[in-house]
Amino acid sequence: MNEDLVERIRASVALIPPGSVATYGDVAALTGAPTPRFVGRVLAEDGADLEWHRVVKADGSCAPHLREEQLRRLAAEGVAAPGGRVDLRTRRWAEVAR
Template sequence: MDEEFVERVLALVESIPVGRVLSYGRIAEHVAAGYGPRYVGRVMSLEGSAVTWWRVVRADGTIAGPLMAEAQMHWLEESTPVRRGRVHMAEALWEPRTG
């Protein structure tokens, strides 16, 4: 995993607006560096505490168990659409502009 990929992932995460989210897979698609969602997860596990990590969720709107309570506090503060403890992806998914 190269440093440019790490920087692109972190920059994209920082650009996610308040109350919106991106999935690991969508981030991987947008940074288009040949790395998949697992690599995005790796970046977030190693470097994500420096950015708005709670705006990065699994495709089903969940987040890793140990982080769930803190993430839910952030989601509440940011008015992120949540249903039954998960981010409501149909409402909260953000699509970055490309091009």
């Protein structure tokens, strides 16, 4: 795996402020990652020390296998997710919402 790209992804995720989210696609576009899935793979393999819960799917939903933990962490930051989806219109990280 390209270590420079991995570090760019990690650095971008680390910049997402509490109370905001970005999508896997947002992070891919910001970092030059080939696909949103690649971002997910990096977070799965090397993201335990990051605020990974701030990265959601394109529809605002959570990773199915981490859904409950992700929703709990987001709620602790004041991010509501009615029906299990974050409202990207109001919670998307300003850096990528432009």
